[in-house]
Amino acid sequence: MLHIKCPHCGLRSQNEFSYGGDATIKRPELNKEISDKDWDNFVYLRKSPRGKHLELWQHISGCRQWIKVERDTLTHEILKTLKANEEI
Amino acid sequence: MQKYSILNLVKEAFNKHEGWEVAWKDPNPKKEYDVIIIGGGGHGLATAYYLAKEHKITNVAIIEKGWIGGGNVGRNTTIIRSNYMHDENGLFYEKSMKLWRSMSQDLNFNVMFSPRGIINLAHSDAQMNSYSRRGNSMRLNGIDALLLNREELKKIVPMLDFSENVRFPIFGGLMQPSGGTARHDAVAWGYARQADSMGVDIIQHCEVTGFDIVNGKIKGVKTSKGEIKSKKVGLCVAGNTSVLAEMLNMTLPIETHLLQACVSEPIKPILNHVVTFGAGHFYCSQSDKGEMVMGGDLDGYNSYAQRGNLPTLQHVLTEGIAMFPFLSKLKMLRTWGGIMDMSMDGSPIIDKTHIEGLYLNCGWCYGGFKATPASGWTFAHTIAQDRPHELNTGYSLNRFSTGRLIDEKGLGTKTWIS
C-alpha cells in the first residue's frame, strides 16, 4: 500500500485516496475553437511514461482535495506531492 | 521438424531423452528481414506463425528484449472465452475460439485447451438483464451462451455460497460452455517452435532502442544487437506499448496498469469451471496442478512495476470468499503481477499507423491471452496485406476520433476503474 503525503493532511495510506490519472493533461479552455484532433488528444491520448509520472490523486476519505503526485511508475517511489494549484 | 507424439515419447524414453531437438533456435539477427515483429509474447509469436503459415512470409524476425513468453502470456490466469456483447468483440473472439479448439494439433504442442465452461454470476435481476443482453448478442453472433438460474447453478457449482449469510445473493449466471482455460506457457512455446521450424528467427535478449524512419516510411529498427532492416515492422508489446510509442513520437490512447493474480496451494479437484463473481471483480479456476488460480482488480494506478500491493489482493480475495467460502481455508501460495495496456474504451487496437510499414497491435487490457490466436491471425493479415481483415476493422486507431468506440463496460477513459 502506497504511503502518500497529502500536502494538506500529511502522510496517509493509499486507501484514503482515489486515483485520478495523468495530471499533465490540460483541459482546453471553454468557448475556444479547438481542432478535432486536439480535442481527441485531450480526451484519449496518454503518455503513460515508464518512470516519472505526474498524476492526480484525490484525498477522498480525508480532506477531499485533489493533489498532484510525482511518482515513478517503475518503482512506485513518490518523489513529490503538490497541491492542486502548484506546478512541478 | 521432429514430431511430438506418444510414439516418439516412448522411443525417446529408451534413449534417455537424448534425441529431442531444440524447440527453437537461438540465432543472431540477420541484416534484413521482410517483417520484424517486436515482442516475443503470445501475440508476437502467433503473428509470426500466421505470417509464415497463412501468408508464406517466412523471412521474419521476432525481437524480444527478455525471454519469449515472459510477459503477459506467462502471467495471466489462462482464461479463454468469447462472451462479449459488442459484435466487433464477439466475432473476433469467436474466431479466436475456433483457433483455440485446434491449436494443439495445429502446433503439434499440447496447449491443454480445456473447454470446461465459464460462468459469470449475477446478483440481481438488473444484472441478469444485462447478462441477457450480452448472452443474446453472443447467440445472435453464433456463440454459445446459456442463462442459468439459481437452481441450475446450484447443481453445476454447488460450493458457491447459496447460504443466507451472504451480502449479495446469487440470482443466476451467464455461461459460455465452450469457454475454458489453456496452459499459458505452452501457447508461447508452441507458436515459437512452429514459427522457428518455418524459418522465423526468434531473437531473445535483444532490446529495441530506436527506429529508422525515412520520409514517413519505416526502414528498420535499432537494437541492442545492432541495426536490423525491414520495410515492415509490427509492434506486439502490450504493457510496454507506450514506451516504444515514445521512441516513435507517438502518443496512444493507452495507459499502463498493473494487474495481480495469485494461486493457492494445490488441492485435489474441486472446481470444474471458470467462475467470475458478479458483485465485484474476482475470477477463479482450478489448474490441472490443483492450484486455485485467482485474479481480479487492477492495482489502480499507472505502473510498470510487475509487482503489486497486498490490499488489492485482499480486496480481490474478499470477493473470492464471498463467492466460494471454502477458499478461506486454503493458503495463498504465489502472487505475481503483469502490466497491461489499458485502452481508453477497453478494447484492443490492431491497425496500421501513420508511418508506412509500421503496424500496431496493442491495448489488450486484461483480455489479451484468449485473443492470442486471433490477434496473431488478424495482425499477420494486416501486415501481409497492408490492410486490416474485416475481423479487426473495428479495432482501428481512428475509432477514437470517429466515436465508434467498443466499450464493453461503459466506463470510458478512466482505465483504472474496472
Added chain:
Amino acid sequence: MPQNFRLDKGGLINRNKKISFKFNGKIYFGYEGDTLASALIANGIHLVGRSFKYHRPRGFFGAGVDDPYAMVQLIRDSESIPNVRATEQELFEGLEAKSVNCWPNVNFDIGAINNFLNKFFPAGFYYKTFMWPRSFWYKVYEPIIRKAAGFGVVSTNHDQERYEHKYEYCDLLVTGSGPSGLASAYAAAKNGAKVILAEDKPRFGGSLLTSEVSIGNQSGQEWTENIITELKSMLNVTIKNRSQVFGYYDHNMLVMSERISDHLAKTNKYIPKQRLWYIRAKEVLISSGSIERPLIFGNNDTPGVMLSSAAKEYLKLYGVLVGKKPIVFTNNDSGYETAIEFKKNGIHPIVLDSRKNPNSEIINEAKNQNIDVKFSYVVVAAKGYKKVKSADIAKISEDKKKLGKIENIICDCICVSGFWTPTIHLASQSGNKTKFNENIDAFVPGQSKQNETVLGSAKGIFTLEETLRTSFEKGNELSKKITNKENIIPIPSVVEKKHSIHDKFWCVPLPDSKNYKRFLDFQNDVTVSDVELALREGYRSIEHVKRYTTLGMATDQGKTSNLNGLQLVSDVENKLVPQVGHTTFRPPYTSVSIGSIVGREIGKNSKPTRRSPMHSWHEKNNAVFVDAGIWLRPRYYKQGNEDLFEASKREAKNVRQNVGVCDVTTLGKIDIKGPDSAEFLNRVYTNAWLKLPIGKARYGVMLREDGIVMDDGTTTRISENHYHMTTTTAQAANVLSHLEYYLQLVWPELNVNVVSTTEQWAGAAIAGPKSRQVLQKLFPGLDVSKEGLPFMGYLEGNLFGVNAKIYRISFSGELAYEVNVESDNGNYMWEKIMEIGKEFNIQPYGTEALSTLRIEMGHVAGSELDGRTIPYDNSLEGLVSKKKDFIGKRSLSKISYVASDRQKVVGVVPLDKKTSIPEGSYIVKDPKVNLPIPKLGHISASCWSVEYDNPFSLAIIKDGKNMIGKKLFALSPLKNKIIPVEIVSSHYVDPKGERVRS
C-alpha cells in the same frame, strides 16, 4: 508405542506433558513442544507422503518452513485442513493427521506406478502427447491428470474460524529472532525506538538454539532467554513468535501473519485463529537467516535423507534422533556440528566430506572424538525405497568428475550439508537488486532499495562474532536516527569455532551405467536430467527452465532447490551463476491462509450495507429489498400471496390512480454554494442554468468529456448562491468527485463549494393525482396549489414540527412531490405521510413500480444511460444547449455521433399485446437469416404498462427516429423467444407531459 528415537534427556520439549496424537489412524505419543514432524520421527516414522508426479515416498527433509516434503492433511476441531507442513505444525492433544497424495495408503500407493514408468514422464512430457484425438484432452486425459495432481483435500463447508487484521506503525521492524535479530532489536530498543520483533517459529533464538557457542559466558540459549525477557519487559517493544513477515511491499509496508491458535487443539471463542499485521516501518532489519542447501546424489529423495541442520535441530530442540546409523555428507564444516551432536548422544556417525584435505578446529574436534571422517568421499546413491537402508559411497577425484570404487555401507539416515543460502526474499521483494557472492556461492542483498538493512547470515555473514557486532551497530545506528537517543551497549564477547572454507562441489556425478534420479525439487519431482533436458530443448532462460520443469514452483517455492537449479544451469550452459540470474522473489515468503488475508469482511459483512432511515418501517411492512449498489431499497411491499409482478403492478397502478410514496433517500445529494454556482452548473450540465430563478428546480444532464452521458438529476436553486443537486444513487460518489475535480483543478477561479448531503436528508416521493391533497394536509399552512407550488417549484415547510423541503419534481410522470427532512426525522415523516395519505388510498411503492412508471413515461434511467450513450440516443437533445460550452460538448460532433442513422430510444410493444419482451432482447428486421444476425438495437427496459394493461419496453435502436411505426422482431435466443413487435414512441403514457404539470 514407545518413542524409540527419543533420547532420554535433552531438548526444549516439556517431558512432563505427554501428548497423544493420531497419524494415518494409529495412535502415537509425543511431548508438548514437539512438532508433528519431531514427534513422528521420535516414533520412527519417516514416511509421510508421496511426491507430486512419481508418487515416490516422501519423508522429512527440513525442520521448518523450508521442508519440501512433509505435507499432511490435518484434522483440527472437526475441520479437515489440507497441505499442513508437519515440520511447522506444533503437536496438540488429539491431533490427527493423514498422508496425502496416496491411495489406498501411504505405504502402498497405486500412484507409484508412475515411478516405474518415470522414464516416459520427463519434464514437459505432457506438452508432447495427449493430443489425439482432439477431444480427448479435455474429456479423458485432463480429468485423470487432475485427479492425480493436487495434495490435500478441502471440504466446501464454510470456515468457522475468525481472522483479524491489525495495522501498526513502528520505528524498526526486525524479521527473525536469531542472533542478528536479537542484537539489533535489543540495541534499538535500548535507544527508545518502537520495535517489533517477529519470529516465525514458536521459540525465539534461531540458530542460537542449536549452535555450540557462548556469548559473554552464557550459552546461546541462555543469552537468548535473557535478551527476550528484557525485551518483553520494555514498553516500546512488541515481540511476536509464530509470526512470519511474508511480504515487503511498497513504501516500507510489510505484512506479517501471526498464527495465534494453529498450535492449539481448538480456537478460543474470543480469539482469532490468525491475525494479519500490516506494518508500516521506518526501518526494516532483515534478520531472516539462511537455509542449508542440499547435496545432490542418486535417490536423494529417499525418506531418511535430510538436511544436516535439520537433524541437529531435531536432536537439540526435541531430543530426537533422525537415525541411529547416520551418514553425514557435507561439503563444509557445518556437517561436523551435526556429527558431533550425534556422537555426544552415543551415536556413531560417519562423515563423508567431499573436500580433499580440509583442516579446521571443528574437524579436529570430530576426529578427536573418534568420529569416522572420510575426505574426498561422497554419497553416490541412497538405497532403500521407503526409508534409507544403506548408501553407496565412493571416493571422488579432485576434479569431482570421477568416482572411485563404489562401497555400500549400512545406514538409516543421510544428513546432507551443501553450505548455506541466505534468505534474501524480503530484501529482494523490497526491490533490492541482489548480487552473487562467490565466496558463499549464493546471492546476497545488494544496495538497499527501500529502508531495508540485511543482517547476519541473511547477508552472508556466517560468524557469530561479526553477526552480533554488526547487528548491534546497525540496531543502534538506525534507531538513533529516529529517537535521537543513544544508549551504547557493550558488545559481548563470543566464543565460536572457526570454519574452513566450503567446497563448491554440490552434485555427485552418476556412476557408470547407473541412471539414478537425482532430485533438485523434491516436491515437484524435478531431477537433474529434467533440467538438462529442458536446456537441451532450448528452454535456456532460468524462467523457461522453471516453467518447463516446474522447478521451485511447489509449495516450498524452491527454498532448498532454486540455487542448486541455478548451479546446474550455469554448469551445463557454461555460464556464471549471476549471468543465469535467479527468478523473481515474490510475496508471500511462505503460504498464507486466504482467510487471514481477508479478515473480518466475510459473509454479510463482505461489503458495507447502507440503509435509509425508514428501513425498519419498510421491514415491518413486508418490503422485499433489492440491492442498489450497497444500498438496500424496497423493491415491493408484499401483500398476501402476491409475487413481484402482481405487487409492482398494484403499486404502480395506485400511483397512476391515487397516490403512492417511495423512499428516495438513496439519491445522491450535493449542496452547492458560492457566488459562481450558476456559472459552474452551466458548465457542468448540458442545458442552460444562468437564469434559473430562486425557488425553482431544473432537470439536467451531465456528460463526461467524451460526450457520453454521465448522470442526470434535478438541481434546485434554494437561495441566491445556494443550490441543491440530486444525482442517481449509483453515481453519487462519482459526481461529487467530478465536481470537485473541475472546481479544484480546472476552474479554480470559480468561487464555489460542494459537499455531499446524501446522508443528511431522508427523502420521500409522493406521486399520483391525489398527491397534492396529501401534501395539503401535510403542510396545512402552506400554499401548495398549482400556482403556489408549480411544476419544478420549491418550498420550505414545517411538517408537524420538523423542517421540510418540498420539491415539485416527478420521475413517475404523475403530479408528484419530493419531501426531504433531516435524516433523523425520516421515519417520522414517513409515518405522517402514511397516516395522512390513508384517506387517499396511499400505498408505498418500491423500485419495481418506480421502474414501471418511468418506463411507460419514456424517462431514461440507468439501463439507458449505460456509459455508452450520448444525449441524442436518449432523446435528450432538447436539453443540449447550442449556445454555451459545457463539459463534453466538443465530443458531440464526432462523425458517428451525428450520423443520420444514429441509435435512439424508442418504445416497443408486442403485436399480440400479451408477450412480455425480456430485457436484453435484440430488435432485428428478420429473425430467419443466417448467423450472425444483424441487430438494430436492444431492449433496455421492460414493464407491464399499468396504463394500457399490456407489455411495454424501451429499446435503443439504430435510426430509431425513422423506425417508429415499423413492425420488427424482438429476439431472445437465451429464452427461446421471437416476438413480433411494433416500434412506437418512447413516451407511451401522457406524451405531452400534462400530468406532471397538472
